[in-house]
Amino acid sequence: MGVEQKLGNMGVVTTTLETAVNWARTNAMWPMLFGLACCAIEMMSAQAASYDMSRFGMELMRPSPRQSDLMIVAGRVSRKMAPVLRRLYDQMPEPKWVIAMGDCASCGGVFNNYAIVQGVDEVVPVDVYVAGCPPRPEALIHGVLTLSEKVKGEKFKDLTKA
Amino acid sequence: MSEYQLQEIPVGPYKHLVSERAISGETMILNMGPQHPSTHGVLRLVLELDGEVIVNCVPEIGYLHTGVEKNMEAKTYLKAEVMTDRLDYMNNMGNNLAYVMAVEKLVGLDVPPRAQALRVILTELQRIASHLVWLGTTALDLAAMSVFLYCFREREIILDIFEMVSGQRMMVTYFRPGGVWRDVPVEFEAAVRDFIKLLPKRIDEYEALLTKNPLWLDRTVGIGKLDAATALQHGVTGPMLRASGINWDLRKVRPYMGYEQYDFNVPVATQGDTYARYIVRVQELRESLKIVEQALNKLPMGPVRSDNRKFVTPPRSEIGTSMEALIHHFKLWTEGFPAPKASIYNAVESPRGELGVYLEGDGGPKPYRIHWRTPSFDNLSVVPQIVKGHLVADLIAILASTDIVLGDIDR
Numbered sequence: 001m002g003v004e005q006k007l008g009n010m011g012v013v014t015t016t017l018e019t020a021v022n023w024a025r026t027n028a029m030w031p032m033l034f035g036l037a038c039c040a041i042e043m044m045s046a047q048a049a050s051y052d053m054s055r056f057g058m059e060l061m062r063p064s065p066r067q068s069d070l071m072i073v074a075g076r077v078s079r080k081m082a083p084v085l086r087r088l089y090d091q092m093p094e095p096k097w098v099i100a101m102g103d104c105a106s107c108g109g110v111f112n113n114y115a116i117v118q119g120v121d122e123v124v125p126v127d128v129y130v131a132g133c134p135p136r137p138e139a140l141i142h143g144v145l146t147l148s149e150k151v152k153g154e155k156f157k158d159l160t161k162a
Numbered sequence: 163m164s165e166y167q168l169q170e171i172p173v174g175p176y177k178h179l180v181s182e183r184a185i186s187g188e189t190m191i192l193n194m195g196p197q198h199p200s201t202h203g204v205l206r207l208v209l210e211l212d213g214e215v216i217v218n219c220v221p222e223i224g225y226l227h228t229g230v231e232k233n234m235e236a237k238t239y240l241k242a243e244v245m246t247d248r249l250d251y252m253n254n255m256g257n258n259l260a261y262v263m264a265v266e267k268l269v270g271l272d273v274p275p276r277a278q279a280l281r282v283i284l285t286e287l288q289r290i291a292s293h294l295v296w297l298g299t300t301a302l303d304l305a306a307m308s309v310f311l312y313c314f315r316e317r318e319i320i321l322d323i324f325e326m327v328s329g330q331r332m333m334v335t336y337f338r339p340g341g342v343w344r345d346v347p348v349e350f351e352a353a354v355r356d357f358i359k360l361l362p363k364r365i366d367e368y369e370a371l372l373t374k375n376p377l378w379l380d381r382t383v384g385i386g387k388l389d390a391a392t393a394l395q396h397g398v399t400g401p402m403l404r405a406s407g408i409n410w411d412l413r414k415v416r417p418y419m420g421y422e423q424y425d426f427n428v429p430v431a432t433q434g435d436t437y438a439r440y441i442v443r444v445q446e447l448r449e450s451l452k453i454v455e456q457a458l459n460k461l462p463m464g465p466v467r468s469d470n471r472k473f474v475t476p477p478r479s480e481i482g483t484s485m486e487a488l489i490h491h492f493k494l495w496t497e498g499f500p501a502p503k504a505s506i507y508n509a510v511e512s513p514r515g516e517l518g519v520y521l522e523g524d525g526g527p528k529p530y531r532i533h534w535r536t537p538s539f540d541n542l543s544v545v546p547q548i549v550k551g552h553l554v555a556d557l558i559a560i561l562a563s564t565d566i567v568l569g570d571i572d573r
Contacts, residue, residue, distance in 0.1 A: 033199050037226055037569050038251035038332060040203075041295065045321075048298075048314030063199040078572075081204060081225045084196055110244060115229035134332055 018156055025069070025095070026057070026148040032068035033061035034088065037075030039102040039134040046137035053137075056144055065091040070147070071124070072140075076104035077117045089124045097151070099143050100126045103133045179220045180210045189217055192554075196225045200303045200558045203568030205542075207557075214553050219546040223539075226572040231532050238498025238527045239265050239339065240475075247333040249534060250570035252295055255281075255288035255324075256512045258337040263418065264508040264519040265339040268501050271473055277341040277466045278419045282457045283354065284327070284336065285419075285510075286450040290361070291320040292513035293443050293450075297368060300440070300562040304381050309371055316364050323353050340474035341467025351458060358455050365447050372440070382437040386548045386560035389434055396547075397540040400515025402564060405442045406434035412511040424456045436563040443565075473499050498527030505531075514538050514565055538570035 035043060046053045047061065062068040065088045077085055089098070100120050103109030106129040108118035120126060127150060130143035176191075183189045195206035204225035210218035230249055234242040246257040259281055266273065273281075298313030321331045327346045328334040336343050372378045388398070393406045403410055411428040413421040429445030431438035468474045475494045476487035501523035509518035515537030524530035541564045549557050 034197050036204055037228075038248060041251060042332065044295075044299075045314060045318070049311045050315060050318045065197075076226070076228055078225060078227050080227060081196065084204075084225070088197055110248070111228055111230075111233060113229040113233050115227050136331060 018154075019152075021156075022152045022154055026151050028057045029070050029097075029144075029148075029151075030060045030062050030068045031058055031070040031072050032065055032088070032092070033063045034065075034071065035074050036077060036081065037104070039074035039105070042134040042137055043072060043074045043101065043140060046140045051137040051141065053141060053144070056141065056148070058144065065089075066093065068092055069095065070097050070099065072099045072101050073105040073120045073124075073126075074101045076109065076111055077120050077123065078115050079117060082117050082123050085120070086123050095154075097127045097147055098124050099128045099130060099140075099147060101130045101140060101143065102135055103131060106131065109133055176208050176220050179208075180218045183212070183217070184210045188212075194557075200562065202299065202562065202566055205561075205566070205568055205571075207561075209554070209557070211554065214555075216549050216552055216554065216557060219549050219557070221542055221545065223542070223568075223571050226568045228569070228573060230573045231534065234532045235529055239501060239529065240494065240498055242529065242532070243338070244333070244335050247335055248569065249573060250512065250514070250517070250536065250538070250567050251332065252292040252567050253288055253512045253514070253517070253570075254332055254334050255284045255336065256510060256517060258335060259285050259419070260508060260510045260512070260517050260519045262337045262339045263510065264506060264521045265501070267506045267508055268504060268521055268523055269339070269473055269499065271340045271470060272468055273341055273419075274465045274468060275420070275462045276345075276464045279457045279461045280342055280346060280466065281337055281419050282421065282424070283454050283461075284324070286454045286457075287320050287323060287354070287357075289450045289513045290447055290454075291317050293447050294320075296443060296513075296562075296565045297440075300559075300565075301372065303558050303562045304378065306371065306375075306378065309368055312364070312368060312371075316361060319353075319357050319360070323350070323357070326350060326353060338467065338474070340470060341465070344477075345466045351461075354454065354458055358451055358458075361451055362448065365444065369444060373444075379437065381556075381559050382440060382563070383435060385436045385552065385556045386563060387433070387435045388544060388548050392544060392547060393434075396544040398515070398544050399537050399540065400512070400565075401439055401442045401446060402541050402544075403515065404429065405431045405438040407432040412509055412516060416509075418510060421453075423460075424453045426450075426452050426456075436559050439563040439565075500525060500527050501529070507535075509535070512537055514567065514570065515541060534573055536570040536573065538564075538566040538568075542566050542571060 100106045105120045108116055128143045128147045130139055132139050184191055190211045192209045192211050195201045196204040206222040208220040209216055230245050234245045246261040247254040249257050294313040294317045298310040301309035324334055325331050328336040388406050390406045390408050393403050409428055409430045414428055426449045429442045431442050471490045475491050480487035481491055503525045505522040507520045509516050518535030520533040521529055522531040549560050
């Protein structure tokens with residue numbers, strides 16, 4: 001039995017600590033307010049009126065990496081930006097996750113050239129890739145929900161290894 | 163203890179750009195960006211501060227350098243267009259327009275009247291969308307959250323129209339050399355008319371929230387004054403120049419795409435401060451709407467792309483029946499068309515100012531050189547001058563009011 005199941009009328013619920021912690025993490029995940037390029041505009045749309053990502057516990061975009069759990073790499077990462085991106089990632093407290101939003105962040109997209117890092121996974125470990133150029137806000141929300149599924153299945157022993 | 167000491171930011175590379183006092187340690191060097199909620203992208207500003215007053219401001223750009231120009235040189239004229247959407251990502255239709263007009267000039271292509279009118283409608287809608295994002299994010303920077311939510315609500319309607327005509331919300335690539343991709347669907351006109359009816363009321367709403375709001379006035383009036391002479395020296399264009407009292411709009415002074423047929427005003431303000439830039443942009447929202455309405459009223463019927471098969475791909479329906487059409491389709495998409503050995507410059511009025519394309523052909527199917535004259539770059543160059551003596555908090559307002567887009571600056 002888990003918290004996500006019916007509670008019954010006993011007022012008591014049994015679960016594992018892992019499930020409870022993961023459940024809490026998925027419902028209050030604070031992304032970092034960090035936009036790079038075009039995808040950042042769609043990320044803003046996802047936050048704004050029509051799509052409203054706060055339905056998934058994400059109404060707080062933290063401008064400081066030290067207060068955030070999730071880095072959404074929204075846009076193309078240039079070679080000049082890559083060290084900065086890595087530094088921001090290092091400043092985030094554990095546990096932390098990364099979504100590569102859009103084709104540029106996932107694989108370089110249309111920019112196969114000298115200036116752009118061909119996929120942000122060269123710099124930071126990526127949990128979820130969201131395809132699209134730029135992805136629709138719905139696609140980003142789908143990516144976030146996919147990440148939630150992933151987080152729910154995480155084991156403590158795997159996290160401490162990292 | 164030592165590990166808790168604050169690390170000093172080295173003056174090093176900025177030594178010649180800051181004052182003597184910074185080197186002696188009297189003033190403080192503060193780094194703002196590239197990750198900062200109010201730099202509208204990945205702009206880094208190195209600030210020299212005396213208390214909270216800005217002594218010097220050194221912008222460092224290049225964190226979003228994408229190599230767009232180089233990439234475009236490796237593609238044929240038709241295929242290079244997808245890169246233009248991603249330059250200034252608030253003005254996708256406008257970038258398409260600047261580029262396709264340059265190609266049309268280079269090879270000498272005519273555009274049918276219906277395509278011209280469609281281009282005007284969609285570029286003006288794009289201008290409205292861009293100004294809405296500007297208004298929303300600027301208000302957000304100055305702590306007026308609700309305006310941001312309202313502006314994005316209206317922007318979604320424009321994006322829905324774009325999706326209707328092109329299949330994409332942002333990276334539209336809808337204008338093609340010689341016309342547009344395909345004709346608009348039948349629902350297009352009704353959707354645009356609904357929007358024309360809706361937006362004036364909504365602009366009144368934004369103005370009710372901001373224009374006479376004492377908090378907004380405190381943050382913007384008299385902040386970041388830019389006089390006309392300095393603006394001209396730095397090559398500032400667009401709403402920023404017009405807010406400094408110079409009536410210069412390429413749609414009026416060098417009309418293109420039939421802008422001369424439409425009746426609209428160019429809003430000009432004289433104060434040159436952050437508030438004047440706000441007023442000019444809000445007026446432009448209304449003027450753009452006037453252009454859209456007029457263009458829609460006299461939208462001519464007819465073809466939407468030139469029938470010059472040497473440059474424009476034939477419509478899909480012809481490919482099944484005509485051998486020539488199939489050959490042209492194949493040749494145009496594999497080899498592309500050759501452009502003469504010549505160079506041209508074409509400029510349009512983007513939401514930020516003069517957006518120019520310099521295009522040089524070498525007789526082959528790919529551009530020999532392409533260069534973008536982007537308005538944000540020049541508009542940013544004036545920021546270090548106008549922020550001097552202001553507080554750090556005012557820098558946020560000034561930077562927001564310049565409406566820079568880093569994709570436009572770094573390319």
